[in-house]
Structure formats: C-alpha cells, structure tokens
Amino acid sequence: MGYLLTEQNMDLFLKKIRGDSDIFAPVRFRNGGCFSDTGCIRYGRIESIADVVLDEKSQYSFKEALLPISQTLFYFTEDTVKESSAPEKGAVIFLRSCDLHAVKRLDEMYLHSGNPDHYYERIRSRARFVLMGCSKAFDSCFCVDMGTNRSDNYDLSIDYQDGLYRLDCRDRDWARLLASLCEREQAVTPQYVTETATHVQIPENLDVRAARSTIWNEYDKRCINCGRCNFVCPTCTCFTMQDLYYSENGRVGERRRIPASCMVDGFTDVAGGASYRKKNGERMRFKVLHKVLDFRSRSGYNMCVGCGRCDDVCPEYISFSACVNKLADAMKEVGDDVR
Numbered sequence: 001m002g003y004l005l006t007e008q009n010m011d012l013f014l015k016k017i018r019g020d021s022d023i024f025a026p027v028r029f030r031n032g033g034c035f036s037d038t039g040c041i042r043y044g045r046i047e048s049i050a051d052v053v054l055d056e057k058s059q060y061s062f063k064e065a066l067l068p069i070s071q072t073l074f075y076f077t078e079d080t081v082k083e084s085s086a087p088e089k090g091a092v093i094f095l096r097s098c099d100l101h102a103v104k105r106l107d108e109m110y111l112h113s114g115n116p117d118h119y120y121e122r123i124r125s126r127a128r129f130v131l132m133g134c135s136k137a138f139d140s141c142f143c144v145d146m147g148t149n150r151s152d153n154y155d156l157s158i159d160y161q162d163g164l165y166r167l168d169c170r171d172r173d174w175a176r177l178l179a180s181l182c183e184r185e186q187a188v189t190p191q192y193v194t195e196t197a198t199h200v201q202i203p204e205n206l207d208v209r210a211a212r213s214t215i216w217n218e219y220d221k222r223c224i225n226c227g228r229c230n231f232v233c234p235t236c237t238c239f240t241m242q243d244l245y246y247s248e249n250g251r252v253g254e255r256r257r258i259p260a261s262c263m264v265d266g267f268t269d270v271a272g273g274a275s276y277r278k279k280n281g282e283r284m285r286f287k288v289l290h291k292v293l294d295f296r297s298r299s300g301y302n303m304c305v306g307c308g309r310c311d312d313v314c315p316e317y318i319s320f321s322a323c324v325n326k327l328a329d330a331m332k333e334v335g336d337d338v339r
C-alpha cells in the first residue's frame with residue numbers, strides 16, 4: 001500500500017520505529033573525507049529524514065550496518081571466554097536498488113556458504129530495508145547492465161516528490177502506523193533507472209583463461225594497492241582478526257573482526273614467508289574475476305552489482321567497469337590456450 005507523508009509526519013514515523021531499531025542511512029559528513037577540506041557521504045545513524053542524503057550516491061556502502069568496521073566477537077581472560085552482546089536494537093537500513101541486491105550477495109557468503117556466520121546472522125535477522133528510489137543514474141553506475149536497477153524485496157520504499165515523501169510499504173505494522181500519519185493513501189511505485197551512461201559487457205565465453213592475459217600488467221604500476229576499492233564495495237566481505245590485550249601477559253583481552261582487502265600487501269601471505277599475489281596486476285585480476293566469474297560459477301549470479309563506487313573512489317583513476325570491458329579482448333588474446 002502507498003502513502004504520502006509530510007516531512008513532519010515522516011519524522012514522527014521515524015521516531016516511532018527508533019523505539020526498537022537503529023536507523024542507518026547515507027549522511028553527509030562535512031570535512032569527513034579522505035583529503036583535507038573534503039566531505040563524504042557515508043552511513044550513520046539518523047534521527048530525522050532531513051539527515052538522509054537522498055539525491056547523491058554515498059561513497060561508502062550500507063554494509064557497515066550489517067558488518068561493523070570493528071566488531072568485538074568475544075572477550076577472553078586466562079580461563080574464560082565470553083561472547084560479545086548482540087546489538088540491543090534491530091537495524092533499519094536505507095539503501096538503493098543495487099545495494100539491496102548486494103544484501104543477497106552478503107547473505108550468500110555469510111549465511112548460505114557453509115555454516116552461517118553467527119555474528120552476521122544476529123544483526124541480519126533483525127534488519128529491515130528501506131529502498132531509496134533512483135530518479136536518475138549517477139555517472140559511474142552500471143546497474144542496468146548488471147540487472148540490479150530494480151528491487152522489490154524491500155520493507156518500505158521512499159521517494160521525495162513535490163514536497164511529500166512517497167512510500168510503498170510491505171510491513172504490516174509499519175503500514176498501520178503510516179495509515180495514521182499520511183496525507184493520503186495512493187499507489188506508489190519506487191523510481192528506478194532504465195539507462196546508465198556507463199556500460200559493461202561481460203563476454204559470454206569468459207572463463208579462467210582470462211587470467212593468463214596481458215591486460216592485467218598495466219595495473220602493476222597504475223595501482224598503488226591502497227585497498228579503497230574494496231572498502232567501498234558493498235559486496236567485498238573479507239575480514240581479518242585483531243586481538244587487543246588488556247594485560248601485559250597477553251592473556252586478557254578481546255578479539256575483533258575488521259575488514260581486509262585483497263588489494264593490499266600481506267593479504268595472501270602464508271606461513272614460510274610466501275605470498276600468492278605479489279604484483280598489483282595479479283591482485284586486480286583476482287578481484288575482477290572474482291566479481292564477474294568465480295562467484296557466478298558457484299552462485300549463478302554476478303557478485304558485482306554495478307554501483308560504480310570503486311570507480312569513483314580510486315585515487316589512480318583505475319576503472320573497474322573499463323577493466324571488465326577489456327575482458328573480451330583478454331579472451332581473444334588467450335583464445336587458443338589450453339585450460
């Protein structure tokens with residue numbers, strides 16, 4: 001059912017749902033960018049609808065609401081281990097269609113590939129999603145080519161038009177509340193884009209032979225292995241562990257989970273001092289083929305959702321989408337190789 005709400009009543013709605021949930025949405029952080037005097041849009045807790053940046057793309061994705069940047073898993077002493085507490089409240093997350101498709105990828109990796117991840121599951125099981133409609137595509141988006149420009153598995157959708165918030169609600173409790181707050185009820189369809197300026201074409205014959213192409217060599221020098229492309233990506237999920245010791249003997253402390261990046265030094269280091277992917281081009285190859293080949297061969301759909309954030313954030317202007325568009329040439333180059 002659809003509802004049209006004023007800003008004031010939208011805030012009353014948010015106030016009600018804040019009773020049992022933290023609300024995460026893209027927020028503008030002035031002077032919060034990576035370089036001096038720059039801002040950024042990333043996820044934060046909101047109290048008012050005016051806090052939400054609806055008309056720009058966030059540089060960082062929603063994933064930090066489901067996978068906190070620093071998450072304590074457990075505390076330990078000399079002879080005890082105590083699990084950290086789950087968040088007291090559930091999570092309501094504002095996100096765009098591509099990102100809602102990314103949630104499916106996170107679920108695939110954290111819930112359906114072997115044993116479910118307990119720490120992800122305890123947040124995810126209490127998460128609800130508010131789809132932010134897209135009235136236009138941003139320059140680097142290629143969601144249409146990745147098939148992620150539309151979503152319908154949301155709890156609530158939101159668009160802002162002509163001074164009113166237009167909502168489509170699929171949650172029964174929220175619908176009752178919205179009916180009591182709305183200006184009027186009216187069928188609402190979330191906005192979505194059908195065309196993007198950036199296009200990608202993943203060759204149908206793409207397979208592991210592409211790994212042998214020389215296209216990866218240019219990234220040996222261009223990439224500076226900063227890892228920014230991984231940290232902004234809504235579908236990059238690698239993590240590492242960090243033990244914080246409270247005592248000098250190292251036997252009392254806590255273990256935290258923090259994000260890791262396949263592009264930075266040390267990611268593939270193994271015992272004995274070896275490292276599998278030393279060159280930056282090899283790391284680029286691994287990342288790109290994981291996003292558009294390896295994951296699909298296991299799950300049946302691409303890992304990349306075409307949000308374009310990695311293209312926006314790279315300090316070396318390396319474009320993931322441009323690299324994907326080189327894969328057809330890569331396959332031609334290695335076409336006669338035996339697997």
Ligand code: SF4
Pocket residue numbers: 222223224225226227228229230263313314315316317318
């Ligand atoms: S591709 Fe760009 S963002 Fe990613 S590690 Fe290399 S330089 Fe950094």
Ligand code: SF4
Pocket residue numbers: 229232233234235236291303304305306307308309310311320
């Ligand atoms: S690889 Fe780039 S475009 Fe694809 S989902 Fe990740 S950040 Fe978005």
